[in-house]
Amino acid sequence: MAMENPFTSENNNIIATPSVMERTDPLYLHPAECAHPLVINTKLSGIENYLEWKRQMEIAICSRRKVGFLTGGVKKPVNDPLKEATWETCNSLLINWIHQNVEKSIKKSVLYTKTAKEIWDYLQRQFSVSNGARKFRLNKELEDLEQGEKDICEYFTELSILWQNLEQMCDWPPVTQEVAAMFQHEEAQRRNYKTNEKVVVDNSAFYVGSGSGLKEKDPNMSFCTACKKKGHVRENCWRIVGYPADHPVSIRFPEKSVENKSRSGPQATNQGNYQGSGAKQYRTANRSTEIFDLVHVDIWGPYRKETRTKHKYFLTLVDDHSRATWVYLMHNKFEAAKLLMLFYKFIETQFSKTIKILRSDNALELTEGDNKEFLLSKGIWHQTTCVDRPQQIGVVERKHKHLLEISRAIRFSSDLPLSFWGDCVLTAAFLINRLPTPLLRNKTPYEMLFNKVPNYDRIRVFGCLAMVYNPVRDKDKFIPRGIPCIFIGYPLSQKGYKVYDIIQKKAFVSRDVKFHETVFPCKIKNFAQFIPSLHSGKYHQPEGSPVVNTIAEFVDPEMHTEE
Structure with missing residues (x-):
């Protein structure tokens, strides 16, 4: 039976005129809908992109109030030739839209299907298959997906697509927009440190292990019944086999050293890291042999109360060999890169030395931007800690503890206002550099650095x-x-x-x-x-x-x- 064209001159006014048919009616056809094809970004190619294609088609067709033709909500009118002809026109229009957005091979399989709903149901049966193989493939893609050089938005979009595909087949956690926003904020901060030219160095061919090297933490650590600590067993405990010769305990109590112990069991060696010992992973047997071969650096702050000079942070640098400490007050943590450059020039001029290794955490101020370029240009090896492992920069972390303990003590004794905490920290660093320590065989960091005993005539009581x-x-x-x-x-x-x-x-x-x-x-x-x-x-x-x-x-x- 020949189908009437509702857009002929005699029917055009009836169908297109809002006074006869409301614009909200699914049968209403706007002239532009026939003049312009419906094209989406994705063409259906198979099971791989069916869910993405289906969602895009639903959005596009719903925007034209024709989704009822796909779900069966808009039935073909009976006993009304005019509406029946209009329904046939809309149905043919949707079939054409589907044909335009599928691959040729799929188009051939649905070419002779009469209604848009039959095509829609056929494609769903054909490609929306929830089976174990597809779940495995999606999970594998999710596991293998890496950010690489992509920004957060692009990476999160790919994750969202995989999550949404899995949502169709199983109960999967919803996409966490808050987490994505947090990472985008972090990425925006990282962009502040990016330079125009990207430099990537990843070369371990000339790696030389030092006595201050790091030791990876074993998650399945054993337990010692002698010292009640994790990480070793009783047979290897220093309390049983003795402490290494240069350990602070051996310096203060020579009778507890390895040489004076006759107990059986593995002996703690004085070369490299303490193997099989009760030391924490930041404990090493040997310090650096020369000053500034290794410098530890960390940022403390922000503190809730500004100093009288409006500082809220301080940068701490510790020389591994002499344990000499430098402290710089900072208004914000982004000043750290500039201070490191000035510190490098200072030791280069005053001591005719250069830094070989810089060890810090993964703070952006120290690992990105100008500081990264500066360290690479000077050939300084920048070592960073693993995530959530502050023990690996234990030297500077313990130095912070020492600085704050002395700062609190001198502030409490003088009863100075809290806004003077910056002066307390600077004075504490001055005193620590002039105090003897068992770690240096009762020498002072000042003496290790300048090869002379410090002058104590200037020392006065703080806050007096x-x-x-x-x-x-x-x-x-x-x-x-x-x-x-x-x-x-x-x-x-x-x-x-x-x-x-x-x-x-x-x-x-x-x-x-x-x-x-x-x-x-x-x-x-x-x-x-x-x-x-x-x-x-x-x-x-x-x-x-x-x-x-x-x-x-x-x-x-x-x-x-x-x-």
Whole structure:
């Protein structure tokens, strides 16, 4: 039977006019739908891309309100020749859309099928097969998928496609948009460090193992019944077989060394890593043989309270041989790369040495961008830790612990406000470099670095009262000549002392200082009566200012609310 064309001149007005047929009616045909073909990005080629093709077709057809022809929701009208002709036109239009978006071989198999629903059901039976082989293939693709050079968006899209395909066949976890957003944020941060030219170095041909090498942690660690620690057995425990000769315990207690132990069992060797021992993986038998052969570096922060100079981080560098420590305060962690370059120039000029190995964690500030290019240009081997293994940079991690312990002690003893924590850390580093340690056979890091004993004449009690000579010439011969200050550290490039003016609230360096090492201004109540200069014409408390009980409260009024 010949099918009427509803778009002839006599029927065109009836079908296309919204007054006769509503636009929301599935049978309504817009002239543009016949004039422009429906083409999607994916052509159906087989079982591999059926789900992706099906989803795209559903979206495209649903946007034209014709999805009911595929699901059977729009039945062929009866006893109404006009609507029946319109239905046949819509059905033919959907068949044409399907033919346009499948491969030729598939098109031939459905060429003589009469309705769009029959074609749709046939393709679903043919290609939507949920079997074990397909599940295995999808899982294998998911397992083998790697990000490589792709960005987060492209990589996440490929993951989403595999997850959605698996969702059709089994219960699979939904796509976690929050995780994708988190990784995209991380990638955006990484882009801040990327340079125009990409340099990739991956060469282990000239690898030379050092005594400070890393030892991989065994997840199935045994347990020692002697020291109650994991990682070794009783027969190999140092408490049983003795400690290596250069271990701190052997230095302090020679009777506990390997040489003085006669117990049977495997002996701890003094070459390379301690094999079969109770040491943690960052414990090594030998330090570097020369200064700056190996430098450990790490960033601490951010701290919740800024220093008085608005710093929130500090960078720590530790020489493996001498255990000398350098600390740099930082406003943000991105300053680390620049400081490392300046540190390299410093040791190159002052010690005529170069860094051979730099060991750190995987912080972006140290592994990407300018710092990465600088290390490669200088031939410095950059060693990084495994994920979640801070033990592998145990030297600098323990140094942080030592720095913070001393910093807390000197701040508590002086009762300084929390905003002075930066001065506490710098002073702690100054003191640690001049303290003898059993690890260096009771030598100081300063002595290992400069081959001479440090001078202790400059050492003063941190946070004590320091009366600084006032160089200001004044006609009044009876005003105080001393400025009440707090001693807060040692300057790097000046032969003097760093002090903090209590009244003017500023730090400066002076060599004309008289210390009162048993007096701590921040602990004194009614300090206005204790220091007569506060009542002079030059220093006075402003009228209407709140009553202040201690100097610490005067120096930092927010210290009580912050702490």
